Amino acid sequence: MDQRLTSVKYIGKRPEYIDGAYGTRIHFVQGESRMVPFDKARLMLRHVDVYAPGEEDAPVASIPAEKDPEEDVQDIRDSIAIMDKDALNSYAQIHYGTKLDKRKDVGQLRAQVTGLVDQFGAV
Secondary structure, three states: OOOOEEEEEEOOOOOEEEOOOOOOOOEEEOOOEEEEEHHHHHHHOOOOOOEEEOOOOOOEOOOOOOOOHHHHHHHHHHHHOOOOHHHHHHHHHHHHOOOOOOOOOHHHHHHHHHHHHHHHOOO
16 A cells, blocks of 8 residues: 655635545635645546645644444444334335335334345345
8 A cells, every 4th residue: 555645735615614525524614735646646636626736834634533334234233123113114215216105013124124134235
């Protein structure tokens, strides 16, 4: 992994901005320069209306650690455990394109939705 850093200045319209497009979650204040990993800086600087080359004495941006995907799955399982029939049906339709048979009891529906999560992962 490339550990070189490059200074990037946020020049976008918002007074404050948290990068979500490149997954860095770096918090910028308008006009502020931050030292970011070279590979991310290269991508950011393609957007000349949002980013510009920054000052070399800029502070190094702290990038939050990525959340473990297993934690996401467990969070979803915990949510499923307390959903009612309508919530389970909505969740299955939105995330998996599956309509549930609401004539089944809530325990069966929870098991079905949990099965979808196990089969297709957290979406």
